Amino acid sequence: xxxxxxxxxxxxxxxxxxxxxxxxxxxxxxxxxxxxxxxxxxxxxxxxxxxxxxxxxxxxxxxxxxxxxxxxxxxxxxxxxxxxxxxxxxxxxxxxxxxxxxxxxxxxxxxxxxxxxxxxxxxxxxxxxxxxxxxxxxxxxxxxxxxxxxxxxxxxxxxxxxxxxxxxxxxxxxxxxxxxxxxxxxxxxxxxxxxxxxxxxxxxxxxxxxxxxxxxxxxxxxxxxxxxxxxxxxxxxxxxxxxxxxxxxxxxxxxxxxxxxxxxxxxxxxxxxxxxxxxxxxxxxxxxxxxxxxxxxxxxxxxxxxxxxxxxxxxxxxxxxxxxxxxxxxxxxxxxxxxxxxxxxxxxxxxxxxxxxxxxxxxxxxxxxxxxxxxxxxxxxxxxxxxxxxxxxxxxxxxxxxxxxxxxxxxxx
Numbered sequence: 439x440x441x442x443x444x445x446x447x448x449x450x451x452x453x454x455x456x457x458x459x460x461x462x463x464x465x466x467x468x469x470x471x472x473x474x475x476x477x478x479x480x481x482x483x484x485x486x487x488x489x490x491x492x493x494x495x496x497x498x499x500x501x502x503x504x505x506x507x508x509x510x511x512x513x514x515x516x517x518x519x520x521x522x523x524x525x526x527x528x529x530x531x532x533x534x535x536x537x538x539x540x541x542x543x544x545x546x547x548x549x550x551x552x553x554x555x556x557x558x559x560x561x562x563x564x565x566x567x568x569x570x571x572x573x574x575x576x577x578x579x580x581x582x583x584x585x586x587x588x589x590x591x592x593x594x595x596x597x598x599x600x601x602x603x604x605x606x607x608x609x610x611x612x613x614x615x616x617x618x619x620x621x622x623x624x625x626x627x628x629x630x631x632x633x634x635x636x637x638x639x640x641x642x643x644x645x646x647x648x649x650x651x652x653x654x655x656x657x658x659x660x661x662x663x664x665x666x667x668x669x670x671x672x673x674x675x676x677x678x679x680x681x682x683x684x685x686x687x688x689x690x691x692x693x694x695x696x697x698x699x700x701x702x703x704x705x706x707x708x709x710x711x712x713x714x715x716x717x718x719x720x721x722x723x724x725x726x727x728x729x730x731x732x733x734x735x736x737x738x739x740x741x742x743x744x745x746x747x748x749x750x751x752x753x754x755x756x757x758x759x760x761x762x763x764x765x766x767x768x769x770x771x772x773x774x775x776x777x778x779x780x781x782x783x784x785x786x787x788x789x790x791x792x793x794x795x796x797x798x799x800x801x802x803x804x805x806x807x808x809x810x811x812x813x814x815x816x817x818x819x820x821x822x823x824x825x826x827x828x829x830x831x832x833x834x835x836x837x838x839x840x841x842x843x844x845x846x847x848x849x850x851x
Contacts, residue, residue, distance in 0.1 A: 439490045449494055458484065470495070498541045498575040505581060508534045519804070525760065527782040528736065529806065538805050542850045543576040552580050552847070582803070582848035584812045591799075591819055592851065593826050593842030594808035595792075597622055598785045603656060603777070605836040606717050606784075607696035616837045623649040630685040646672060651686040657781075658697055658774025659683075700780070701773025704728065704755055708743045719780060728757065730780060733832045734787040738779060748772075788838065791830040796822065803848075810848060819844055 439448035443457050451468050458465055463484055465476065473488050473495075480488055508515050515535060523531020532538035545551055551573055554563045560570075567573040584590050595601075600622055604612035615625040627635040627648025635641045635648065650672060654663040661679035669679065687694050696717055703714040707721040708728060714721045720731040728740040740757040748754035754770050761767045785807060792809065793801060799822070803810035811822060819842055826840035843851045 439487070439494060442487055442490065448490070454487075454491060457487070468495075493569060493571045496571045496575055498578060499571055501535055501540070501578050502574070502581070504535045514802075526738070526779045527786055528738070529782065529786045530804070537803055540579050541575045543579060545573065545576050548577070548580065548849065552577055579849050580847040582810075583846070588812050588814055589817075590845050590848055591811040591813050591817065591822050591842055592808060592845060592848070593811070593819075593823050593840050595785075595788070595827070596839045596841055598788065598807045598838070599781050600652065600656065601837060601839075602784050602788070603693060603696070603781045605833070606719070606781070607690075607692040608717075609690055609692040612690070613837055616839070619839070621645075623652055626652050626686070626689065629689040630682075647674065647678075647682060650674065651682055655683060655686045656693070657778040658772070697773040697777050699773075700776050704743075704773070704776055705745055705753065708745055708755065730776070732780065732784055732787060734784070734791075734830070735832070736783070736787060738783055746770075784833070788830060788833070792826045792828070792840070795825050795828055 439445070443454075445453050445457060447453060454468055455465055461484055463476070463480065465472065468491065470492070473492055477485055477488050505515065508517070510516060518532065518534050518537055520531040520533050522528050523533075530538075545567075551563070551567060554560075554566070555574065555577060563573065564570055582590075597616070600612070601616050603609075604616070611629065612622065612625070615622055621637055623645050624635045624637055625648075627641070627644040630648065630651065631641075631644055633641050633644070635644045637645055650664060650667055650669045654667040654669070660683050664674065664679045664682065669682075670676065674682070699716040700719070703716045703719075703721045706712070707714045707723045711723045713723075718733055720729075722729045722731065723743070726742050728743040730738040730740075732738070741759060743755055743757040745753055746756050748770060754772055755776075756768045756770050758766065759769050761769050789804065789807060789809075793804070796809065796811070799817075800812045801809055802812045809826065811817075813822075823840045823842045826842075827838050829836050829838050845851075
């Protein structure tokens with residue numbers, strides 16, 4: 439990068455913008471998304487600089503430094519999970535190495551790449567893998583290994599949030615898909631477009647639309663959510679977005695009703711300083727706080743809730759808390775957003791129940807819906823998954839499933 443640009447500090451955003459401007463390319467931002475767009479039209483010499491910029495800006499490789507800084511004398515890292523770090527849902531928050539936002543691995547020959555790095559054979563790494571920072575990024579997970587003579591069992595809940603919201607809302611067709619171990623993306627596409635959809639089979643091209651809709655629309659999202667989820671990059675056309683939103687909502691009327699039932703229950707509890715209930719969830723106004731009581735008995739708390747007017751002129755609920763700016767401020771919310779908090783909080787409680795069920799195992803890490811267990815070679819994977827997938831007594835009728843794999847180093851299966 440220094441040879442190409444003659445810059446002292448190629449990491450400097452200001453210097454990079456100035457260099458690009460001197461070469462006829464004015465840019466406002468050099469974030470990941472902006473660089474990706476610029477690469478589509480940039481001339482070859484500028485494209486090379488932008489590609490190098492992408493590699494230089496890859497912050498994930500700094501996790502290796504974090505590992506070295508926080509590893510203990512016995513080779514283990516501790517203090518990586520902050521209990522109740524996510525104040526809306528009560529989930530743990532990642533600290534130090536940030537295990538909860540590690541890059542995924544897609545290299546087919548992961549073991550070979552890992553061996554080259556472990557052996558320090560960087561020349562061969564450069565020869566075989568064009569983008570070395572990307573390769574190192576994908577190998578971060580594999581730095582976590584069990585102690586000698588042991589293995590990792592990695593078990594996670596299948597589509598936990600989709601299962602929880604279907605159960606709470608009473609969207610029975612979805613629950614039946616889960617009960618029969620069906621593909622929810624195919625089933626959703628089939629429900630939306632009124633044709634059979636099979637993965638790699640009949641109408642298989644519609645599965646991707648079902649997947650995008652499932653990921654983006656469950657909590658009140660509209661066409662903007664589909665764009666943010668990368669719908670246009672995945673092949674959707676702009677004119678398809680709103681019809682896709684409409685089709686998803688028409689296919690899931692009970693979930694849509696759940697959003698607005700929660701919205702009404704929250705507003706009534708605040709307005710009348712009382713207790714309300716819907717879909718098995720209780721809402722209580724007490725001591726200038728809104729409490730949401732979950733099926734597990736745990737309560738979510740919202741400080742000094744009020745009913746005001748949003749930017750569209752409609753009613754909205756606001757409360758005090760730490761916002762996106764990491765400062766204490768008044769935060770606006772509404773039914774679907776409260777539903778998101780509720781579903782994620784219940785999913786967290788289900789994970790806690792699974793952790794207590796598996797308390798006899800050595801759980802050395804967990805990421806939202808996944809447990810990493812260090813186990814002796816003879817421990818049975820299916821037994822662990824069966825125990826993890828047990829339904830808590832406070833959520834009768836829910837359909838849960840846990841799947842897993844065994845590995846000699848941590849990875850994404």
